[in-house]
Amino acid sequence: MPPRMPGMAGQKPAPRAAAARPGSRGVLDFAERCNLFWPFDLAAVLAGLRMPDNSGPVPRTVKQSLDSTLDSVDSAEELAVGMARSAGFDEDDLVKIGMAVRESMVNAVVHGNRYNANKKVRLSVATGAERFTVRIADEGEGFAFEHLPDPLSPENIMRTSGRGIFLIRSFMDEFQIRRLDPAGTEVTLVKYMVSK
Amino acid sequence: MSVKLNTRQVGDVSVIDVSGRITLGEGSSTLRDALRELAGKGQKKILLNLGEVSYIDSSGIGELVSGFTSVTNSGGQLKLLNLTKRVKDLLQITKLYTVFDVHESEASAVRSFA
Numbered sequence: 001m002p003p004r005m006p007g008m009a010g011q012k013p014a015p016r017a018a019a020a021r022p023g024s025r026g027v028l029d030f031a032e033r034c035n036l037f038w039p040f041d042l043a044a045v046l047a048g049l050r051m052p053d054n055s056g057p058v059p060r061t062v063k064q065s066l067d068s069t070l071d072s073v074d075s076a077e078e079l080a081v082g083m084a085r086s087a088g089f090d091e092d093d094l095v096k097i098g099m100a101v102r103e104s105m106v107n108a109v110v111h112g113n114r115y116n117a118n119k120k121v122r123l124s125v126a127t128g129a130e131r132f133t134v135r136i137a138d139e140g141e142g143f144a145f146e147h148l149p150d151p152l153s154p155e156n157i158m159r160t161s162g163r164g165i166f167l168i169r170s171f172m173d174e175f176q177i178r179r180l181d182p183a184g185t186e187v188t189l190v191k192y193m194v195s196k
Numbered sequence: 197m198s199v200k201l202n203t204r205q206v207g208d209v210s211v212i213d214v215s216g217r218i219t220l221g222e223g224s225s226t227l228r229d230a231l232r233e234l235a236g237k238g239q240k241k242i243l244l245n246l247g248e249v250s251y252i253d254s255s256g257i258g259e260l261v262s263g264f265t266s267v268t269n270s271g272g273q274l275k276l277l278n279l280t281k282r283v284k285d286l287l288q289i290t291k292l293y294t295v296f297d298v299h300e301s302e303a304s305a306v307r308s309f310a
Contacts, residue, residue: 070221095282102253106220152291158265160258163290167254170289 061126068113068121068138073105080125080134087127088194096171097132097191103164104136104187112138112185122186130193137186145177145185199223199249201230209241209306210234211277215248218256227256231263231274240272241309245302247278252286264296273297277305 062079066072080101081094089097105121113119119139126133149156151163169175174190199216212230217223234242244260252260260276267274275297279287287293299305 073220099253102219106253106255110220157291157295158261160262160265161254163254163257167286167289 059126059128061124063125064123066121066123068109068115068117068119070109072121073102073109076105076121076123076136077102079123083125083127084132084191087132089132089191090194093191093194097134097189100168100171100175100189101134101136103168104134104189107164107187108136108138108140108185111143112140114140128193132191132193134189135186136189137180137184139184141183142179142185199226201226203230203234206243206302206306209243209309210239211243211245211302211306213245213248215250217251218249218259219251219253220255224255224259227259228262231259231266235266235270235272240267240270242267242272242274243277243299243302243305243309244274245277246280246283249280249283252283257286257290257292260296261292273309275299275305275308277302 060083062083064076064079066076077098081098084094084097105123108121109115113121116139121139122135122137124133124135126135145165148165149159149162151157151159151166156162165175165177168187168189172189173192174188176188178186178188180186199214199218199222201215202213204211204213212227212234214227218227231242242263244263264274277299279298284293284298287296287298297308299308
């Protein structure tokens with residue numbers, strides 16, 4: 001059964017005229033072969049593709065270079081949750097992934113790059129057969145992540161900040177942090193894929 | 197969607213109905229400003245109704261803690277009402293659930309203020 005977007009009944013096949021744009025002809029040939037109706041969301045179609053043995057989503061990686069703004073935090077969260085949803089995670093895991101990505105992006109934008117317009121945040125979201133992996137890297141000066149205060153200790157429980165990394169570790173199956181050379185910090189968040 | 201606040205009085209208790217997302221930026225700062233405004237007016241009994249809060253991040257939790265500390269240090273009380281599962285889970289994970297006085301009924305919450 002060819003993929004079909006909801007609400008697209010009656011829509012016409014993708015127009016050949018658009019094939020004049022460089023790089024688009026292959027996409028439109030694909031659309032016609034699959035009997036896709038125009039307009040369609042190619043990203044959504046690709047996200048729904050499964051391996052031939054239905055063992056899971058087709059592995060894919062999305063990489064973005066984002067500005068050091070709170071808007072980037074929102075867009076990163078949206079991207080990660082969207083890809084995670086397509087990969088088959090349930091609502092509880094989607095909430096956890098979204099929060100972990102948000103906290104990581106806030107750390108990169110606010111603490112790493114300090115909202116510096118000249119510094120970028122590199123985001124990578126990858127779905128694999130067994131792992132959903134998010135990498136977030138800033139261009140900041142780094143920090144002593146080996147000696148983070150415990151937000152659960154009595155002396156820290158009423159602090160107004162300092163819970164971000166703790167929450168990331170709580171929500172993800174794996175969490176790694178490393179210094180980048182010559183500058184910056186990269187975090188890697190992993191959630192194990194759901195087997196169906 | 198960011199956060200929306202509606203403040204009302206139930207007797208001498210100020211109830212802030214919070215809806216939306218309490219996250220870093222507009223969401224958390226809006227809540228902070230509302231609590232400061234009430235404190236500036238001398239309000240000592242504040243009830244945060246979080247029943248329509250769809251999302252809260254660590255910054256939002258920080259604002260809850262900050263508000264609690266400020267109100268308490270001023271001789272007042274800040275309590276929470278109608279926690280969603282998400283907010284409740286977060287407060288439990290961060291060991292803050294037992295710090296706050298949490299209620300599921302507005303009537304009982306209002307009665308509980310000294």
